[in-house]
Amino acid sequence: MARAVSTRRKVFFTVLAWTVGLLIFFPILWTILTSFKSEGEAIMTPPHFLFFDWTLEGYHEVQARSNYFLYMMNSVWLSFGSTLLGLLVAVPAAWAMAFSPTKRTRGILLWMLSTKMLPAVGVLIPIYLIFQKLGLLDTRLGLIVVLFLINLPIIVWMLYTYFKEIPGEILEAARMDGANLRKEILYVLTPMAVPGIASTVLLNIILAWNEAFWTLNLTTHDAAPLTVFIASYSSPEGLFWAKLSAASTLAIAPILVLGWFSQKQLVRGLTFGAVK
Amino acid sequence: MSGIQLRNVAKRFGDAEVIPGIDLDIQDGEFVVFVGPSGCGKSTLLRLIAGLEDVSGGTISIGGKDVTDAAPARRGLAMVFQSYALYPHMSVAANIGFPLKMAGQSKAAIDQKVKAAAATLNLTDYLARKPRELSGGQRQRVAIGRAIVREPEGFLFDEPLSNLDAALRVNMRLELSELHAQLKTTMIYVTHDQVEAMTMADKIVVLNRGRVEQVGSPLDLYNHPDNLFVAGFIGSPKMNFIKGAYAKEHGAATVGFRPEHTTLSKESGAIKGVAGVSEHLGSDTFVHVKLEDGTQVTARCAGEMAVRHGDTVWLTPEDGRLHRFDEKGLAMREAAPKLRAAGSGL
Amino acid sequence: MATTNTQATARVMMAPSVIILLLWMIVPLAMTIYFSTLNYNLFNPAETPFIGFLNYEYFLTDPAFLTALTNTLILVLGVLAITVIGGILLALLLDQAMWGAGIVRLLVIAPFFVMPTVSALVWKNMMMNPVYGLIGQFTRALGLGTVDWLSQVPLLSIIIIVSWEWLPFAVLILLTALQSLSEDQKEAAEMDGAGFLSIFWYITLPHIARAITVVILIETIFLLSIFAEIYVTTGGGPGNATTNIPYLVYAQALLQFDVGGASAGGIVAVILANIVAFFLVRLVGKNLET
Numbered sequence: 001m002a003r004a005v006s007t008r009r010k011v012f013f014t015v016l017a018w019t020v021g022l023l024i025f026f027p028i029l030w031t032i033l034t035s036f037k038s039e040g041e042a043i044m045t046p047p048h049f050l051f052f053d054w055t056l057e058g059y060h061e062v063q064a065r066s067n068y069f070l071y072m073m074n075s076v077w078l079s080f081g082s083t084l085l086g087l088l089v090a091v092p093a094a095w096a097m098a099f100s101p102t103k104r105t106r107g108i109l110l111w112m113l114s115t116k117m118l119p120a121v122g123v124l125i126p127i128y129l130i131f132q133k134l135g136l137l138d139t140r141l142g143l144i145v146v147l148f149l150i151n152l153p154i155i156v157w158m159l160y161t162y163f164k165e166i167p168g169e170i171l172e173a174a175r176m177d178g179a180n181l182r183k184e185i186l187y188v189l190t191p192m193a194v195p196g197i198a199s200t201v202l203l204n205i206i207l208a209w210n211e212a213f214w215t216l217n218l219t220t221h222d223a224a225p226l227t228v229f230i231a232s233y234s235s236p237e238g239l240f241w242a243k244l245s246a247a248s249t250l251a252i253a254p255i256l257v258l259g260w261f262s263q264k265q266l267v268r269g270l271t272f273g274a275v276k
Numbered sequence: 277m278s279g280i281q282l283r284n285v286a287k288r289f290g291d292a293e294v295i296p297g298i299d300l301d302i303q304d305g306e307f308v309v310f311v312g313p314s315g316c317g318k319s320t321l322l323r324l325i326a327g328l329e330d331v332s333g334g335t336i337s338i339g340g341k342d343v344t345d346a347a348p349a350r351r352g353l354a355m356v357f358q359s360y361a362l363y364p365h366m367s368v369a370a371n372i373g374f375p376l377k378m379a380g381q382s383k384a385a386i387d388q389k390v391k392a393a394a395a396t397l398n399l400t401d402y403l404a405r406k407p408r409e410l411s412g413g414q415r416q417r418v419a420i421g422r423a424i425v426r427e428p429e430g431f432l433f434d435e436p437l438s439n440l441d442a443a444l445r446v447n448m449r450l451e452l453s454e455l456h457a458q459l460k461t462t463m464i465y466v467t468h469d470q471v472e473a474m475t476m477a478d479k480i481v482v483l484n485r486g487r488v489e490q491v492g493s494p495l496d497l498y499n500h501p502d503n504l505f506v507a508g509f510i511g512s513p514k515m516n517f518i519k520g521a522y523a524k525e526h527g528a529a530t531v532g533f534r535p536e537h538t539t540l541s542k543e544s545g546a547i548k549g550v551a552g553v554s555e556h557l558g559s560d561t562f563v564h565v566k567l568e569d570g571t572q573v574t575a576r577c578a579g580e581m582a583v584r585h586g587d588t589v590w591l592t593p594e595d596g597r598l599h600r601f602d603e604k605g606l607a608m609r610e611a612a613p614k615l616r617a618a619g620s621g622l
Numbered sequence: 623m624a625t626t627n628t629q630a631t632a633r634v635m636m637a638p639s640v641i642i643l644l645l646w647m648i649v650p651l652a653m654t655i656y657f658s659t660l661n662y663n664l665f666n667p668a669e670t671p672f673i674g675f676l677n678y679e680y681f682l683t684d685p686a687f688l689t690a691l692t693n694t695l696i697l698v699l700g701v702l703a704i705t706v707i708g709g710i711l712l713a714l715l716l717d718q719a720m721w722g723a724g725i726v727r728l729l730v731i732a733p734f735f736v737m738p739t740v741s742a743l744v745w746k747n748m749m750m751n752p753v754y755g756l757i758g759q760f761t762r763a764l765g766l767g768t769v770d771w772l773s774q775v776p777l778l779s780i781i782i783i784v785s786w787e788w789l790p791f792a793v794l795i796l797l798t799a800l801q802s803l804s805e806d807q808k809e810a811a812e813m814d815g816a817g818f819l820s821i822f823w824y825i826t827l828p829h830i831a832r833a834i835t836v837v838i839l840i841e842t843i844f845l846l847s848i849f850a851e852i853y854v855t856t857g858g859g860p861g862n863a864t865t866n867i868p869y870l871v872y873a874q875a876l877l878q879f880d881v882g883g884a885s886a887g888g889i890v891a892v893i894l895a896n897i898v899a900f901f902l903v904r905l906v907g908k909n910l911e912t
Binding site for chain 3: 092212258
């Protein structure tokens with residue numbers, strides 16, 4: 001299998017790939033660098049790449065706007081809350097479909113997938129009006145429910161593809177060994193499914209964290225997550241790039257790290273198991 | 277004590293009738309093998325007994341108790357699966373001890389029983405390992421250990437040796453027979469391999485398309501097959517079947533004789549044919565012969581037999597080893613009409 | 623593999639997901655269809671007379687709709703072209719032997735994890751700003767002058783931003799597909815005398831064809847509803863230059879408070895998405911053995 005690759009060829013591809021990689025990564029790198037500049041330095045022409053006065057001014061200012069913490073907490077609440085809710089509903093469903101499939105299972109799975117394709121604008125108005133009636137606009141609960149609903153099909157699908165890989169015979173063996181349904185799930189299924197569940201959780205936190213249609217339309221302040229906070233910088237007046245960069249860096253850093261860990265699972269989750 | 281009785285047990289999947297209705301008695305302590313081609317319903321039957329599938333009709337009782345609707349765990353049976361179905365996240369010790377843990381036994385009791393089981397199965401050195409660190413044969417032993425540790429009323433084996441290589445299969449076959457001799461517990465063993473059935477069983481149940489074709493001891497089936505299916509399925513190489521004039525001479529629609537009960541001669545005999553390929557095994561030679569009507573038959577000759585491809589040969593079935601079958605393929609047991617002089621040909 | 627007992631349990635366990643999703647899909651959609659037949663404005667919510675298909679007539683004959691539809695198509699097709707072709711090339715590149723392949727891979731996929739509002743703002747300000755933006759400074763330094771991206775070529779700018787976000791997705795999936803191609807097959811083709819291009823054309827491309835289809839379909843689903851990037855960069859402008867259908871519906875509903883018209887637009891968007899969804903569901907379904 002492994003063939004000797006000529007060093008020249010390897011050097012060539014290494015240089016090329018690193019160049020392209022850094023180019024693609026550059027906007028993120030630049031944002032991170034800018035977040036350590038002063039506002040004046042941030043809009044310097046020509047720009048300084050590395051040799052500037054590194055400062056935490058931007059971060060202090062973001063911190064000083066005391067409500068930054070609120071947005072951050074909202075993001076955490078929304079992404080963790082909706083994912084947890086999703087797991088509670090999806091684990092039993094995926095379990096049932098993977099281990100006790102019927103003639104309708106396939107149809108139900110595909111139908112769930114199709115709900116994911118319903119464009120949000122198609123239901124924006126009723127949801128907005130219903131939320132208005134129920135007093136759910138700009139509440140964490142309302143947003144958690146919406147994010148839970150839009151990601152539920154993905155959670156079910158991902159769990160389903162992971163559960164499918166656990167051989168049914170093992171669960172039958174547990175049944176023969178005297179485990180009841182509760183013990184079967186507790187001692188056998190769950191430990192075997194933990195990696196799959198973890199990946200599902202990871203992907204859904206990422207998706208919920210970055211969701212920017214419903215959060216922009218259904219929140220203003222109280223329940224607004226970081227997506228909305230960042231969007232508030234879009235007003236044309238004033239150039240607060242260092243501050244913007246600091247806020248952006250804080251907003252994307254945790255998810256970037258999570259995302260890097262979950263690349264493989266991401267492929268599977270986002271393609272509904274069509275590419276593994 | 278713990279015999280197993282099936283009464284008119286049936287299984288349907290939707291419209292498909294897998295098992296139309298089976299009656300079967302398994303005595304306490306018997307080693308019973310269900311054998312048949314793939315899709316004959318033997319695994320389904322085993323799973324019905326295990327309680328992993330619901331019966332569509334009929335009753336199952338174990339040790340005199342009706343367990344038709346009982347959950348798998350309540351039937352007192354242990355099962356060894358084809359894939360072994362070991363719990364990948366548990367150590368060997370935890371795997372073997374799992375049924376005991378489910379039964380709520382104390383840690384000390386579990387520990388002691390696991391050690392005892394591991395000792396009988398030569399697994400003592402591997403107790404701390406995970407299943408993926410074991411060889412196929414070792415995994416098989418762990419699966420068996422998990423089954424014996426709870427001292428069940430009966431063991432169910434679902435093609436347990438099919439994932440092992442040939443040499444290991446022979447070893448495990450012996451080990452399982454040895455285990456049965458020690459434990460004297462009822463065992464039901466499913467396989468598609470008639471050699472496993474012949475070598476291990478006290479009683480063989482031959483299944484075909486969901487029906488029991490014949491039940492009997494290995495030699496019973498070998499010597500007195502009830503029908504063409506059993507005659508063809510049991511024994512290797514397969515029994516030779518001849519229709520037409522030669523069969524009519526014996527008053528049957530089909531006659532059968534085993535390759536090992538066939539004498540081959542280059543000069544004269546009952547049936548004439550042309551030799552094809554010869555397979556030399558050293559101890560024996562299998563000569564494949566094509567008869568004049570195109571039927572392929574095999575003769576098993578002791579030692580080395582020098583027959584060349586294309587030679588004309590004569591075959592003669594051994595006296596009293598000829599099996600006769602009627603139009604429906606059922607065995608004709610009454611005395612055969614007197615044989616005419618040999619050498620009449622076809 | 624199941625007994626009736628477990629089947630009954632299975633139904634109970636599936637019920638919540640199915641019922642919740644059914645409600646989520648049916649109720650708002652029915653309401654949207656209902657609203658789309660009313661003259662319903664939030665300025666005058668007391669009176670909502672039934673007007674049949676008039677909303678659809680207004681919406682579909684509104685020149686803004688045609689612009690939005692064109693913009694939507696250009697946006698989707700433009701981003702697809704860039705990400706699929708770029709994705710194949712990059713996946714091929716990352717599949718080569720090199721030093722630090724893992725790190726390069728991380729760098730390339732990073733943009734996918736950046737929240738849309740952040741990437742839109744970073745591009746709008748620090749990259750595309752005509753005075754201080756890096757692109758402008760770079761082209762000026764080369765003596766090429768400056769383009770005011772978001773005013774002069776607004777739709778192209780949006781396409782660039784969105785492509786940057788979605789290129790990693792294409793690379794990740796195509797690379798995964800590429801890496802499942804057995805070395806044996808390539809070696810067999812080499813033994814048969816195939817060169818690099820022939821191998822790509824006859825072996826590699828057919829092997830990743832499925833993955834490419836998946837990328838196209840899934841991206842299309844998401845690209846049809848691009849919103850945040852437009853919302854924070856151009857607000858649909860200048861004029862209607864970057865208004866796509868989701869943004870048009872949003873503007874109609876939450877800026878002009880025309881619930882009836884927006885609902886009609888929403889239904890149009892649903893129909894458009896369904897055409898794509900039809901193919902995607904069939905493709906995924908084919909791969910699904912239950």
